[in-house]
Each structure stands twice: as C-alpha cells, then as structure tokens.
Amino acid sequence: MEEVHLQTAPADFRFPSTNQTRHCFTRYIEFHRCLAAKGEESGDCEKFAKYYRSLCPVEWIEKWNEQRENGTFPGPL
Amino acid sequence: MIVLEWLFLTIAPCDAAEPWQLGSQDAATPIMQGVMDLHHDIFFFLILILVFVSRILVRALWHFHYKKNPIPQRIVHGTTIEILRTIFPSIIPMFIAIPSFVLLYSMDEVVVDPAITIKAIGHQWYRTYEYSDYNSSDEESLTFDSYTIPEDDPELGQSRLLEVDNRVVVPAKTNLRIIVTPADVPHSWAVPSSGVKCDAVPGRSNQTSISVQREGVYYGQCSEIRGTNHASIVVEAVPRKDYGSRVSNQLIPQTNQTGEA
Numbered sequence: 001m002e003e004v005h006l007q008t009a010p011a012d013f014r015f016p017s018t019n020q021t022r023h024c025f026t027r028y029i030e031f032h033r034c035l036a037a038k039g040e041e042s043g044d045c046e047k048f049a050k051y052y053r054s055l056c057p058v059e060w061i062e063k064w065n066e067q068r069e070n071g072t073f074p075g076p077l
Numbered sequence: 078m079i080v081l082e083w084l085f086l087t088i089a090p091c092d093a094a095e096p097w098q099l100g101s102q103d104a105a106t107p108i109m110q111g112v113m114d115l116h117h118d119i120f121f122f123l124i125l126i127l128v129f130v131s132r133i134l135v136r137a138l139w140h141f142h143y144k145k146n147p148i149p150q151r152i153v154h155g156t157t158i159e160i161l162r163t164i165f166p167s168i169i170p171m172f173i174a175i176p177s178f179v180l181l182y183s184m185d186e187v188v189v190d191p192a193i194t195i196k197a198i199g200h201q202w203y204r205t206y207e208y209s210d211y212n213s214s215d216e217e218s219l220t221f222d223s224y225t226i227p228e229d230d231p232e233l234g235q236s237r238l239l240e241v242d243n244r245v246v247v248p249a250k251t252n253l254r255i256i257v258t259p260a261d262v263p264h265s266w267a268v269p270s271s272g273v274k275c276d277a278v279p280g281r282s283n284q285t286s287i288s289v290q291r292e293g294v295y296y297g298q299c300s301e302i303r304g305t306n307h308a309s310i311v312v313e314a315v316p317r318k319d320y321g322s323r324v325s326n327q328l329i330p331q332t333n334q335t336g337e338a
Contacts, residue, residue, distance in 0.1 A: 006192035006251060006320075008210045016187070018275075020256060020284040053209045053218070054194040057258050057282070061215050 009051040020055060025075065027052035028064060032077050092270045093236055093296035102270040105295055105314070106287045109272030111180045118176045122169055191254035191286060195245065199257070199264030199277045202304045206245050208324060219324065225309040238306070239296045244313040248320035249292045258282040268297030268312055276301070289314040 015023035031048035038044055053061070067073040090103040104110040140146065196207040203225070209218040226240045247253055257266045259277040266285075267274035275285040289295070289312070297310040315323050 006210075006248070008191055008194040008254065010190040011187040011254075016185075018283050018285070019281060021280070021282045024282055050210070050212075053212045053215065055256060055282070057196055057198055057256075057260075058207060058209070058215075058218055058220065059198075059260060065215065 009054040024052060024056040024060070027055060028061070029075050029077060032068070036077065090270075090291070090293060092293055093239055094269075094298075104272065105270045105289050105291055105293065106272050107290065108184055108287065109270060111183070112272050115176050115180050119173050122173055126169070187286075189252050191252045193247070193251060194254045194256060195247065196256045196258070197245070197266045197277075197310075199259035199261075199266070199299065199303075201261050202307050204264075204266075204299075204310065205260075206243075223309075223311070225306045227306055236296065239298075239309050239311070241309050241311045244294070244311040246313050246315055246320065246323045247289060248317040249289050249314040251317060252286060252288045255285050255287065256282055257285065262303055263301050264303065265300035266297070266310060267300040268295050268310060270295045271297075271312065273297070274300055292316055 009027065012023055014026070027048055031045055031052055034045035034048055064073060068077070090105075091098075092102055092105065094102070101109075101113055101116070104113055141149075193208075194210060196209065198205040198207065200222075204223045205220060206223060207218045207220045212218055221243045223241045223243045223245070225238060226235070226242060228237060231237060231240055255266070255273070255275065257264075257275040257277045258281065259279050261279065263279065264277040265274060266277060271287050271289060273285055273287055275283050277283065292314050295312045295314070297312065298308040299310060302308055
C-alpha cells in the first residue's frame with residue numbers, strides 16, 4: 001500500500017501547554033464563524049472543520065451541535 | 078549468521094511489566110530514553126550521598142561509643158566545616174537540576190507539528206479510541222472500543238489482564254499527538270515503555286506527544302483504576318507503510334493476534 005499522507009491539526013502557539021480544551025473549543029467556534037462570514041458553499045472553512053474534528057471528542061461535538069440547534073450554545077458564534 | 082539470528086530472537090525488548098521487575102521497561106520513545114538517562118544521572122549522586130552519610134554515621138557510632146570514649150568533647154563551633162557542609166550540598170542539587178530541566182523543557186518543545194491525532198477517551202470500564210483526521214463530516218470518525226480480555230479468555234502466550242481486544246495502532250517514527258479525555262470519571266492513560274502518563278480529567282482535554290521509534294506492541298495500564306478488568310492499554314506500532322491498511326482493517330476482528338508482528 002502506498003504511503004498515506006498523514007496530516008492533522010497543527011500545534012497552535014496560542015495553546016502551548018497540555019490543556020487543549022480551549023484549543024478544541026476555539027477551532028469549533030472559528031469554523032462556525034467562518035461559515036457565518038463566508039457561507040456554507042465556499043470551501044475555505046473546511047480547514048477549520050478538519051482541525052476541530054481532529055481535536056475534539058465526538059461527544060463534545062455532538063453536544064455542541066445540539067446546543068447550537070437549540071440556541072443555547074455558550075460561545076461567541 | 079544463524080547464530081546471530083538465534084541470539085536476536087532470544088533478546089526481546091521488555092515492553093510489558095515483567096514479574097519481579099526492578100528496572101524500567103525498555104525505552105521506545107526519545108522521552109523515555111531521556112527519563113532513563115536522567116534517572117541514571119540522579120542515581121549516581123544518590124549513591125555518592127548514601128555512601129558518604131553512611132560512612133560518617135558508622136564512624137561516629139563506632140569511635141564515639143560511650144565505652145570507648147567516655148568523656149565527650151566540648152566543641153561547639155567549627156567555621157570551616159560549617160561552610161563546607163553548606164556549600165557542597167547546595168552544589169549537588171544544581172548538578173541534578175540541570176539535566177532535569179533540560180528534559181522537562183525538551184519534552185514540551187514543539188519542533189515538528191504532529192502527523193496524527195488520536196483521541197483516547199476513558200470510559201468507566203474500557204477505553205474508546207477515535208481517529209478523526211480524515212472525516213468529511215462530524216459523524217464519520219474511525220472509533221472503536223478497547224476492552225481488557227477477561228481472565229478466562231486469553232490464548233496461549235497472551236499476558237493475563239494486560240491484553241485487549243482492539244489495540245491502538247500507530248505508525249512508528251511519526252510524531253503523534255494523543256488527546257486524553259474521559260467520558261465519566263477521572264482516568265489516566267499510561268504506557269511506561271513510551272514514557273507516557275497523561276491524566277484524563279472530566280471536562281478537560283489533555284494532550285501528550287510521543288514518537289515511537291521502533292515497531293512492537295507496548296503494554297500500559299490505566300493509572301486511575303475505575304473497576305475490575307479496567308486497566309489495560311495496548312499500543313501497537315507498525316511500520317509507516319503498513320499503517321493505512323492496518324487502520325482500515327481495524328474494525329475487522331483479528332483472530333490471530335499472537336502471530337502479529
């Protein structure tokens with residue numbers, strides 16, 4: 001099998017330490033703000049989507065998606 | 078050549094706990110090698126101090142025994158010795174601190190971006206691993222649960238209470254980021270031969286980076302045990318070219334685990 005190209009969310013200098021909770025949360029918010037600013041069709045936001053999916057546990061993402069639908073998401077979207 | 082090969086087959090790296098083990102397991106990552114080197118550095122000073130203090134203690138007890146030395150001396154000051162015994166013990170921790178801080182800061186240094194992110198999610202009595210680098214939507218992660226094989230079930234050659242049904246497969250010689258978080262109560266993801274121990278605290282997501290330098294199967298244990306049959310963590314490092322096919326086959330049950338390299 002040929003070499004798979006391995007790539008993931010890069011190390012972010014805003015979050016240099018062990019605790020990456022805010023990193024994951026920030027990437028999620030960045031994605032949705034990018035969507036709000038540029039619209040769903042443009043592919044520019046896909047990069048942020050990959051980052052938050054790599055960093056955040058699926059449970060957290062599901063919970064946040066639900067909160068966004070209910071309008072109770074506690075972040076600056 | 079045959080002799081050399083035979084020799085190689087009998088020397089297996091220690092990547093799991095051995096009975097009555099005194100030393101560390103063999104290092105599989107640069108971090109663990111650094112930890113072992115630091116241990117040797119500190120142990121040298123430790124032995125020096127132990128021998129020195131023991132000798133003085135034994136000498137004092139021997140020569141100043143009340144039968145041999147009934148009249149004690151009345152010396153209360155000694156400026157030279159007081160200066161020396163203050164300066165020398167403050168130099169020794171400096172020799173210990175220098176390699177210790179070097180290791181500590183080099184562990185945190187980000188030289189290269191990680192190539193893969195693996196999420197290790199602790200559940201009360203098992204672990205879930207998510208490989209989400211290639212999703213195109215929120216639902217598609219490669220996710221699997223990893224349960225300890227119970228005591229009655231292991232096959233011949235497997236370690237009791239250390240084996241799991243699905244191992245974490247990682248490519249060797251690649252910078253990995255492991256994100257550790259729990260779903261319920263605090264856990265801790267630890268693999269001694271890789272020099273990793275990362276606590277999983279509810280509501281918090283911790284990252285640890287490793288780069289496994291040799292292929293093999295590494296055994297670890299959860300360091301905040303949450304119940305019976307809870308503890309095992311098994312990481313399998315495969316050559317980078319095999320990584321893609323191993324991961325895509327991961328969800329197919331493996332029937333011949335003991336034969337796997």
